[in-house]
Amino acid sequence: MTIWRGVTKDYSASFPPGELVTWWTFSSCTTTMTVLENNMYLGTTGSRTLFSIEAINGRAIRDHSHFATEDEILLLPGTHMEVQSQMIPATDLHIIHLRQIIPNEVLLKPPFEGTLNVFNISF
Structure with missing residues (x-):
C-alpha cells in the first residue's frame, strides 16, 4: 500500500537513492x-518534503482517531526502508x-515470550 507523509523541511540531502x-x-x-495540503502537515508553500512510502505493515488508526477523515496510517518505530528515488517538481x-x-x-x-512476529504471519 502506498502511504504519504509530508513535512515542512527539505530532507532531500538525507535520503539519497x-x-x-x-x-x-x-x-x-x-x-x-x-490531507497534506493542510499547513499543519505539508502545506502548499515553503520548503517541503513529500514522502511516498510503499508500506508493508503500517497500522490503520482511523477508528481510533479524532480525525477519521484523515485516514491516518501509523508507522511503528524501527520501520526500515530503502530510498528508491527523488524528484524536485x-x-x-x-x-x-x-x-x-x-x-x-x-x-x-517482542516484549513477551510467544508474541507473534508480524513478518511471519500469512493470511
Whole structure:
C-alpha cells in the first residue's frame, strides 16, 4: 500500500537513492494526499518534503482517531526502508520515494515470550 507523509523541511540531502534508513519514532502518514495540503502537515508553500512510502505493515488508526477523515496510517518505530528515488517538481518541493523492507535482524524485540512476529504471519 502506498502511504504519504509530508513535512515542512527539505530532507532531500538525507535520503539519497539506494540509502537504507530506519525511522525510530512513530510516524503519522495518510492514504489521502489532500490531507497534506493542510499547513499543519505539508502545506502548499515553503520548503517541503513529500514522502511516498510503499508500506508493508503500517497500522490503520482511523477508528481510533479524532480525525477519521484523515485516514491516518501509523508507522511503528524501527520501520526500515530503502530510498528508491527523488524528484524536485518545484524549487521548494521535494518528493522522496521509499520502500519498506524487512531488516535482516530484529530491530525491536517482542516484549513477551510467544508474541507473534508480524513478518511471519500469512493470511
